[in-house]
């Protein structure tokens with residue numbers, strides 16, 4: 771979000787030089803800069819010990835299981851805490867190990883995505899009400915339904931990292 775009015779006092783902001791950052795909106799009443807803000811989210815590939823991925827079905831996207839767990843980072847939470855919480859809330863799974871796969875700027879949504887691989891034990895999925903369905907899919911076959919139908923560069927990059935870490939090749 772690019773600020774035009776002060777979120778504290780409502781006064782119209784002026785532009786003021788802020789070192790290397792150039793012209794930045796500034797509130798003369800509160801004497802502070804308002805740098806642009808954007809949502810931070812997590813996107814989590816969930817894998818079990820049998821090299822299967824827990825994929826979520828969203829009926830507005832396609833007929834298959836094709837998306838990773840994702841969610842917004844709450845104020846006061848670390849990205850790691852959000853990842854563990856979202857896996858628990860959306861699928862009812864306990865994360866055993868969490869690996870960061872880096873961050874991605876997602877231009878379509880104007881969001882910073884924090885990518886993770888979450889290892890869990892294979893267990894029946896207990897879905898949140900927000901989801902239409904989910905299932906375990908062999909990791910080497912997941913690309914058939916995930917891409918390019920819902921082609922998401924962060925998801926694809928995390929998937930590639932997982933395959934490499936596990937020494938898996940995609941089955942065509």
Ligand SMILES: [Zn+2]
Nearest residue numbers: 776779797800
């Ligand atoms: Zn102000």
